[in-house]
Amino acid sequence: MGRGKAALLLTSWKIARSYWFSEEKWSAWGLLVTVITLNLGIVYMLVLINTWQVNFYEVIQSHNYQGFMESIGHYCILAACLVVVRGYQIYTRMMLHIGWRRWMTERYLSDWLAHKTYYLLQLSQEHDMDNPDQRISEDIEMFVWLTLRLSLDLLQDLVTILSFIVILWNLSGIITLSIAGFEIPIQGYLVWVAMLYAMGGTYWTVKTGRPLVKLDFDQQRFEADFRFSLMRLRENAESIALYGGEKQEKWSFHQGFGKIVATYRKIMKVRRSLTWLTSSYTQISSIFASIAAAPRYFTSQIHLGQMFQIVDAYRHVQTGFSFVVDSFTLLAQWRAVVNRLNNFLVSMEMVRGQLPRAYKLNISRENASVYSACNLQIFLPDGALLIKDLSLMIRPADKLLIMGESGCGKSTLLRTFAGIWPYASGKIIVPDKQKVMFVPQKSYLPYSSLREMLVYPDIIKEDKDKVMRETLVMCRLPHLTDKLHIVADWGHTLSLGEQQRVAFARVLLQKPNWLFLDEATSALDESTEQAMYKMIVSTMPNAAIISVGHRNTLMNYHTEKMELNRLGSCVVTTIK
Numbered sequence: 115m116g117r118g119k120a121a122l123l124l125t126s127w128k129i130a131r132s133y134w135f136s137e138e139k140w141s142a143w144g145l146l147v148t149v150i151t152l153n154l155g156i157v158y159m160l161v162l163i164n165t166w167q168v169n170f171y172e173v174i175q176s177h178n179y180q181g182f183m184e185s186i187g188h189y190c191i192l193a194a195c196l197v198v199v200r201g202y203q204i205y206t207r208m209m210l211h212i213g214w215r216r217w218m219t220e221r222y223l224s225d226w227l228a229h230k231t232y233y234l235l236q237l238s239q240e241h242d243m244d245n246p247d248q249r250i251s252e253d254i255e256m257f258v259w260l261t262l263r264l265s266l267d268l269l270q271d272l273v274t275i276l277s278f279i280v281i282l283w284n285l286s287g288i289i290t291l292s293i294a295g296f297e298i299p300i301q302g303y304l305v306w307v308a309m310l311y312a313m314g315g316t317y318w319t320v321k322t323g324r325p326l327v328k329l330d331f332d333q334q335r336f337e338a339d340f341r342f343s344l345m346r347l348r349e350n351a352e353s354i355a356l357y358g359g360e361k362q363e364k365w366s367f368h369q370g371f372g373k374i375v376a377t378y379r380k381i382m383k384v385r386r387s388l389t390w391l392t393s394s395y396t397q398i399s400s401i402f403a404s405i406a407a408a409p410r411y412f413t414s415q416i417h418l419g420q421m422f423q424i425v426d427a428y429r430h431v432q433t434g435f436s437f438v439v440d441s442f443t444l445l446a447q448w449r450a451v452v453n454r455l456n457n458f459l460v461s462m463e464m465v466r467g468q469l470p471r472a473y474k475l476n477i478s479r480e481n482a483s484v485y486s487a488c489n490l491q492i493f494l495p496d497g498a499l500l501i502k503d504l505s506l507m508i509r510p511a512d513k514l515l516i517m518g519e520s521g522c523g524k525s526t527l528l529r530t531f532a533g534i535w536p537y538a539s540g541k542i543i544v545p546d547k548q549k550v551m552f553v554p555q556k557s558y559l560p561y562s563s564l565r566e567m568l569v570y571p572d573i574i575k576e577d578k579d580k581v582m583r584e585t586l587v588m589c590r591l592p593h594l595t596d597k598l599h600i601v602a603d604w605g606h607t608l609s610l611g612e613q614q615r616v617a618f619a620r621v622l623l624q625k626p627n628w629l630f631l632d633e634a635t636s637a638l639d640e641s642t643e644q645a646m647y648k649m650i651v652s653t654m655p656n657a658a659i660i661s662v663g664h665r666n667t668l669m670n671y672h673t674e675k676m677e678l679n680r681l682g683s684c685v686v687t688t689i690k
């Protein structure tokens with residue numbers, strides 16, 4: 115085995131191993147053994163049916179009505195058993211499939227969400243994954259399906275081929291070939307002929323169908339790109355409509371779909387040749403087996419029943435072979451899926467493990483009364499220094515305004531305070547058991563009911579509708595009070611100013627001790643901005659408020675101002 119193949123097997127084992135040694139290992143192994151047993155049971159039933167044919171044709175040939183009826187009865191029992199076993203086989207196999215997929219999906223999801231990995235992956239250009247969502251929804255499904263297909267089905271096919279080869283060997287006897295006066299005895303000639311025929315067919319099928327591997331792969335990629343471009347139109351519908359970008363969008367859809375059509379045309383041609391080949395092969399095989407068995411039949415060494423037995427055995431050997439051949443094309447897909455999943459796992463491990471360690475930012479929750487930062491150095495992902503040596507102490511009820519020109523790092527400073535910006539070093543102490551809340555310029559509004567959205571990221575545990583209505587009125591959103599139970603895509607329906615007021619309603623409902631606002635009033639008029647600030651100060655007098663913003667009016671609601679500059683340093687002054 116080449117090093118590449120060994121590495122592939124090792125990687126796939128790395129991906130699969132965790133499930134087979136997980137807390138669900140007993141049910142997983144139990145199901146696996148059941149499926150293998152049922153698979154072997156199916157092969158056994160097929161062999162029994164194959165052997166049954168001998169007697170069946172014999173009784174027909176000898177006009178034995180009684181024997182004929184008994185043989186039919188015998189067949190009914192065998193067929194019924196085969197049907198039942200096949201049903202249970204598919205059922206248990208699907209059970210194994212969904213159990214494995216569920217476990218892997220839950221594991222990948224938790225890994226992706228743990229320690230804000232989803233965010234770190236997006237930040238890190240080096241480890242940016244193209245579509246983590248696709249890894250979790252499609253690749254895991256493909257991995258499980260292909261692994262089962264390439265192990266369980268392959269095992270069944272190989273056992274089938276082997277069993278029918280044994281039958282053919284026993285029916286072959288010894289035939290003698292006369293070549294140039296030499297008599298050459300050949301044992302098991304039916305096996306050799308079947309193998310040659312199956313291998314010849316296989317060779318031509320593989321040769322003809324080989325281009326399909328790359329074409330199918332390309333087609334999947336083009337389909338995904340096309341889907342993605344459609345999704346982007348939906349997500350940016352308003353912007354595109356305002357720019358009137360339909361022509362450009364249509365052109366790019368046309369390009370994307372054009373690739374799908376072109377690849378499909380190539381696939382059509384290969385499929386046509388492949389169908390010509392495989393259907394000729396199938397047609398020939400039904401008489402080929404009879405021709406191969408003819409020398410023994412016409413010399414009366416075997417009778418009619420055995421002749422049919424040989425034809426049936428040939429069919430199984432050929433079908434088995436064609437499945438084995440199919441597996442080679444599936445292997446390419448499997449390799450791609452294994453690599454993508456491994457890449458995802460490795461990227462998650464790298465961004466989680468390496469980045470924070472390299473930058474050594476120490477964030478601790480301590481029994482302290484102040485929120486403080488000590489010797490904070492903040493960098494960009496490329497290593498450039500953004501903010502240098504910042505030390506800051508925020509006391510309860512402080513009102514601090516952070517200002518500075520666009521791009522100087524104000525939002526990044528808040529991200530660092532929140533502990534989500536990994537490119538930083540220094541120490542941040544967060545007072546223990548106190549609620550900290552960060553409100554960005556555009557808050558996340560999940561697709562949910564308004565009441566669920568208002569308590570996000572908490573989950574509604576009690577009926578707070580009355581308080582929620584009052585809060586909405588306080589936040590100048592009276593028109594939403596009767597929509598608490600309506601489920602909608604609020605991020606698309608509410609105006610930016612309304613979304614910012616909803617964020618304030620969240621603040622009032624959740625009452626944090628430390629509130630960080632990043633341009634959270636940028637879309638509000640001055641009077642509404644004033645109302646929002648006054649309201650939070652009056653309802654949460656002990657809360658510290660740290661705001662980032664550009665407007666001078668914000669100075670009215672803060673007592674201290676921190677001015678960041680492009681050189682990465684800052685000055686704190688008192689606002690009079």
Ligand SMILES: Nc1ncnc2c1ncn2[C@@H]1O[C@H](COP(=O)(O)OP(=O)(O)OP(=O)(O)O)[C@@H](O)[C@H]1O
Nearest residue numbers: 237494495500518519520521522523524525526527
């Ligand atoms: N994920 C990122 N990858 C690379 N650079 C980034 C990333 N996020 C921010 N930056 C860069 O960091 C710098 C500071 O950005 P930041 O958003 O903190 O600025 P800001 O002061 O809040 O700006 P504004 O006032 O315009 O909101 C910018 O030059 C920005 O391009």
